[in-house]
Amino acid sequence: MLLTQSDNCRDHARMNILALSGSARRASTNTALLRNLADVAPEGVDITVFDRIAELPVFSPDLEHPHPASVAAFADLIAHADGLILCVPEYARALPGGLKNALDWLVSGEELIAKPVALAHASHRGDDMLADLRRVLTTVTSAFQPDIFLRLPLMGQTPEEIAALFEQPDTRHKTRAFLKAFAKTLPPKSQT
Structure with missing residues (x-):
């Protein structure tokens, strides 16, 4: 994705967060959580949900230069985000292959090196996967926020049930507090 002149002139005080769903499932709980998180974002915070990791080809160092078009667009989204929020399911007590593949495409680039990253999780379980993901993230970015x-x-829960949960004051308060805490870790915007 190439930035246009109008993109370069956008309000530089706004924080732009890319919310990456680690699920390839169409009715994903993780994606639904991220979409609802975007809906309750505080003033000055824009959240874009990326739910297309299944469209990325299998990583191969032989294909890195130049990147396939879908990988180049994905890397560009990350490069232009102020920070990343990942929401990832656990598959067989481990990272889903699609997410690991997406991260593998970024390892030799600079998009993630100092990018602030935080985690959201849509389950009461999954601690083994979260431990693995935290280890990977501390390897690829110096700004992971554990x-x-x-x-x-x-x-x-269905996406509709999740949307109803986000209407509840306690959930809305918890999610906004998470977003505000993460926004404080993002680099200050230039006022040019």
């Missing part, structure tokens, strides 16, 4: 974490037990 203490900024949102956990909502949403397993088995």
Whole structure:
């Protein structure tokens, strides 16, 4: 994705967060959590949800230069985000292959090196996967925020049920507090 002149002239005081769903499932609980998180974002914070990791080809160093078009667009989204929020399901007590593949495409680039990253989790379980993901993230970015974490037990709920949960004041308060804490870790915007 190429930035146009109008993109370069956007309000530089706004924080732009890319919310990456680690699920390839169409009715994903993780994606639903991220979409609702975007809906309750505080003033000055824009959240874009990326839910297309299944469209990325299998990583191969032979294909890195130049990147396939879908990978180049994905890397560009990350490069232009002020920070990343990842929401990832656990598959067989480990990272889903699609997410690991997406991260593998970024390892030799600079998009993630100092990018602030926080985690959201849509389940009451998954601690083994979260430990693995935290280890990977501390390897690929110096700005991983391990203490900024949102956990909502949403397993088995439909996207509609999750949207209704986000209407509840306690959930809205918890999610906004998470977003505000993460926004404080983002680099200050230039006022040019």
